[in-house]
Amino acid sequence: MTSAEGAPPPAGDNQHPAFELVALHKEFGGYAAVKRAHLRVRPGSFYGLVGPNGAGKTTLLSMAVGLQRPDEGRARVFGIDVWEEPERAKELMGVLPDGLAMPEQLTGRELLTYLGRLRGLDRDTVDARADELLAVLELTGDVERTLILDYSTGMRKKIGLATALLHGPRLLVLDEPFEAVDPVSAVVLKGILNRFVASGGSVVLSSHVMALVEQLCDTVAVMAKGQVVVEGPVAEVRGGKTLEETFVELVGHHTGGEKGLSWLSR
Numbered sequence: 001m002t003s004a005e006g007a008p009p010p011a012g013d014n015q016h017p018a019f020e021l022v023a024l025h026k027e028f029g030g031y032a033a034v035k036r037a038h039l040r041v042r043p044g045s046f047y048g049l050v051g052p053n054g055a056g057k058t059t060l061l062s063m064a065v066g067l068q069r070p071d072e073g074r075a076r077v078f079g080i081d082v083w084e085e086p087e088r089a090k091e092l093m094g095v096l097p098d099g100l101a102m103p104e105q106l107t108g109r110e111l112l113t114y115l116g117r118l119r120g121l122d123r124d125t126v127d128a129r130a131d132e133l134l135a136v137l138e139l140t141g142d143v144e145r146t147l148i149l150d151y152s153t154g155m156r157k158k159i160g161l162a163t164a165l166l167h168g169p170r171l172l173v174l175d176e177p178f179e180a181v182d183p184v185s186a187v188v189l190k191g192i193l194n195r196f197v198a199s200g201g202s203v204v205l206s207s208h209v210m211a212l213v214e215q216l217c218d219t220v221a222v223m224a225k226g227q228v229v230v231e232g233p234v235a236e237v238r239g240g241k242t243l244e245e246t247f248v249e250l251v252g253h254h255t256g257g258e259k260g261l262s263w264l265s266r
């Protein structure tokens with residue numbers, strides 16, 4: 001639903017969910033990777049999406065942000081339909097997809113300048129924001145001359161986060177933002193995300209690190225086999241245990257760790 005005038009909701013308008021996924025469904029060759037999944041993220045929420053390998057998290061998030069067309073279902077950002085009004089939705093959203101393809105022959109600064117200009121920011125604004133983002137994410141000094149081609153995986157995550165933040169979105173959708181990021185940089189990233197939420201932004205992130213989700217997020221959804229099996233405030237979902245214990249109880253069914261691989265025994 002959009003406002004009567006068709007204009008984007010004003011920055012402080014919290015009458016819509018920040019992110020609303022309705023019955024999103026995707027099959028690959030008859031295999032349902034995501035099965036009519038629902039999510040609702042309230043404005044100002046720090047929302048964690050967890051699930052075992054292959055649960056469907058990346059497929060769900062990539063449909064939700066407009067990168068992969070769903071077979072069925074809807075995705076809305078502050079009431080704006082991602083598939084019907086992609087440009088308006090993208091103004092409101094900053095996205096860090098999994099395995100982001102980047103222009104490899106650019107430096108980090110060139111990438112930010114290029115994307116900033118593409119998104120309609122004036123040159124001075126782009127330069128000022130790029131300066132700040134590169135400094136905060138420790139991508140300055142010698143790194144400034146490094147092409148993205150030669151970036152490490154963690155550096156790619158950081159420049160990816162910078163591109164997601166550059167246009168000042170209200171919602172961040174981040175697929176495994178902490179993967180391969182060193183502990184010092186992780187503290188910096190957490191600080192940035194916490195500040196973003198404290199100033200009224202909303203964050204949805206997927207992660208395999210339960211301690212991190214427990215530490216950062218107020219709400220969590222657990223996905224398994226293409227479905228959201230539990231969703232709620234982290235404290236409620238944990239129910240007195242650690243999130244990791246709850247997660248393993250909900251989706252863990254492996255016992256093979258103690259048997260087999262006998263050739264590894266000394």
Ligand SMILES: Nc1ncnc2c1ncn2[C@@H]1O[C@H](COP(=O)(O)OP(=O)(O)OP(=O)(O)O)[C@@H](O)[C@H]1O
Pocket residue numbers: 028033051052053054055056057058059060
């Ligand atoms: N393009 C594709 N073609 C065929 N199958 C796919 C494709 N993309 C995803 N899948 C399948 O869909 C399922 C969900 O994959 P997805 O990457 O969404 O899971 P995930 O929860 O993000 O996993 P992980 O935690 O390992 O990153 C998997 O079985 C995967 O093999």
